[in-house]
Amino acid sequence: MTSAGAAEYVRPFLEVVVLDAVAASLRARGQRVVRLDASGWTEDADLHRELAAALEFPAHYGANLDALNDSLGDLDVGDGLALAFIGYDGFATHCPRTARIALEIIAEHCAEAAVHGRQLSCLVQPPIAWAEA
Template sequence: MSGLAAVLAGRHAPGVHRWESALDVADVRRAVEHAGWAFGYVDGAGLQTRAGVLHAIGDALAFGDHYGANLDALNDSLRDLPGRTVLLWDAWAGLARAEPRWFGILLEVLGERGDADPEVEVLLRGPGPEGVPLLD
């Protein structure tokens, strides 16, 4: 968990990272929340559509009924998060392989935060296409 611990402690910039960890989701949640960050979890097994992924992210981060489940709404909702947040996304490769171009745009939206926006760390856990930096 050293890479995640560095993010949580402010020694590593948050962003979108592949993460190789066998920790149970509950253990990750405890560590994240103990550090004062909010936590969301997406089980990506079987998620291979844009709409399915956007809804799963919205549910994981409790965006509420106002969330439009599109990239603009995702960007706006990430800006409205109440504070620093970690999103753990298991089995992310389905969409990455099915729609690589759109997946790349999604990662840009998830990873590009302005100075006034809350920090968001997205952990892509499990095997998948290369191109996303590894958090070790």
């Protein structure tokens, strides 16, 4: 999926308060919302550690983008799951390639979930540039 295609499944938010309002709406509809503060992430390992813990990836999770893709593919979204990242621009500043590719991977899984009638979404604050890194 290209960055342009990925952007279709990643909902950008300028303000945290708006993202939080959308997250509350999703919760009210029975979806699980996993809120991750990426503002302090300065290396790839931060993303992998936080996602693995929040999504309860298996102990053998490889902490790389291929493992992220595999683990998201095995994820049970139940009645719906939204990944809500705040402060993502901080991570994108430190690790632009990983930040972009991680969102592309998540977007691909959002698209796949939609095809199968499942609810998986990604909310990101603030919006980041999708330029190739």
